[in-house]
Amino acid sequence: MxxxxxxxxxxxxxxxxxxxxxxxxxxxxxxxxxxxxxxxxxxxxxxxxxxxxxxxxxxxxxxxxxxxxxxxxxxxxxxxxxxxxxxxxxxxxxxxxxxxxxxxxxxxxxxRPLGVEKEEQMVGAGVSYCATCDGAFFRGQKAVVVGGGNTALEDAEFLSNFCEKVYVIHRRDTFRGEQWLVDNLSKKENVEFVMDSVVTDIIGENSVEGVLVKNVQTGETTELEVKGLFVAIGxxxxxxxxxxxxxxxxxxxxxxxxxxxxxxxxxxxxxxxxxxxxxxxxxxxxxxxxxxxxxxxxxxxxx
CATH class of the missing domain: 3.50.50.60 (FAD/NAD(P)-binding domain)
Incomplete structure (x- = not known):
């Protein structure tokens, strides 16, 4: 017992x-x-x-x-x-x-993973699920945050203090997070919203060098050169x-x-x-x- x-x-x-x-x-x-x-x-x-x-x-x-x-x-x-x-x-x-x-x-x-190829092998080599844990490692570099809720928006806010550029990618045309968070990010020159879009692939062999992003409305694919991929989808x-x-x-x-x-x-x-x-x-x-x-x-x- x-x-x-x-x-x-x-x-x-x-x-x-x-x-x-x-x-x-x-x-x-x-x-x-x-x-x-x-x-x-x-x-x-x-x-x-x-x-x-x-x-x-x-x-x-x-x-x-x-x-x-x-x-x-x-x-x-x-x-x-x-x-x-x-x-x-x-x-x-x-x-x-x-x-x-x-x-x-x-x-x-x-x-919750994105489910894209190479995501698991890149954890610790550019892929992260915790901006407050790993954000400082990307000081002066470009990063992507995937998600549309409060966590994603807060992660982007946090990363904007370190990173040269932060892309926020969301699969819908509006965020689920609180509006004041959206408003705060909108005022930051180094933050860019990429709406109606999803990450389809990770570029790089030993570490993240970029991501492929597909617009779900037009089908157009864009390559973003980034060193960090922060996943915040729950x-x-x-x-x-x-x-x-x-x-x-x-x-x-x-x-x-x-x-x-x-x-x-x-x-x-x-x-x-x-x-x-x-x-x-x-x-x-x-x-x-x-x-x-x-x-x-x-x-x-x-x-």
């Missing part, structure tokens, strides 16, 4: 594990893919407090080793479902039934296995506030998988701390 089972070995999940084991709890971390979450693909991290510069791989590995050395158990297994039994739970994987007193969901969210949470025990919003995110408590007492949600306004490395770690301590309190209360 574990005190806390944490599903997901990203920044939020591993931070929760650290707080759990330091509180004297028996903690198991389950991960269906690789530890580290999205940050492991970032070549450099420069926005985490107290660490001037580190690769995403180094950061994730250090966090993983810290949790494991403190006593957290790790198992690479995909979780199929969770069942509540009184105040306790059973977590089902493909080959185990794991009883526990509390559960922390830290499953993260995947960036994220995809993976919380469907848990929808029978917790409440999700329309986008599939777990409904939980800053206390990380879900609709089911004893199940907590931390990091990008939950409803929240800011999804950054620092907020994931903060969620992990909050959820880890909340789970400890739940376990103590029902001991």
């Amino acid at each position: 574990y005190d806390i089972v944490i599903i997901g070995a990203g920044t939020a999940g591993l931070s929760a594990a650290i707080y759990g084991v330091r509180a004297g709890k028996k903690v198991l971390v389950l991960e269906g893919a690789n530890y580290g979450g999205q940050i492991i693909n970032s070549p450099e991290v420069e926005n985490y407090p107290g660490i001037a510069k580190i690769s995403g791989f180094e950061f994730a590995t250090s966090l993983y080793e810290q949790a494991e050395n403190l006593g957290a158990e790790m198992d690479f297994a995909r979780v199929l479902r969770i069942e509540k039994t009184g105040t306790d739970f059973i977590v089902y994987t493909e080959d185990r039934e794991i009883p526990c007193h509390s559960v922390i969901l830290a499953t993260g969210a995947k960036n 994220q995809m949470p993976d919380n469907k296995p848990f929808e029978s025990v917790i409440e999700l919003d329309a986008g599939g995110y777990i409904k939980a506030q800053e206390d990380c408590q879900t609709s089911c007492e004893g199940i907590f949600a931390a990091g990008d998988c939950r409803t929240k306004g800011v999804r950054q490395l620092a907020t994931a770690a903060a969620d992990g701390a909050v959820a880890g301590l909340a789970a400890c309190e739940y376990v103590n209360k029902n001991a």
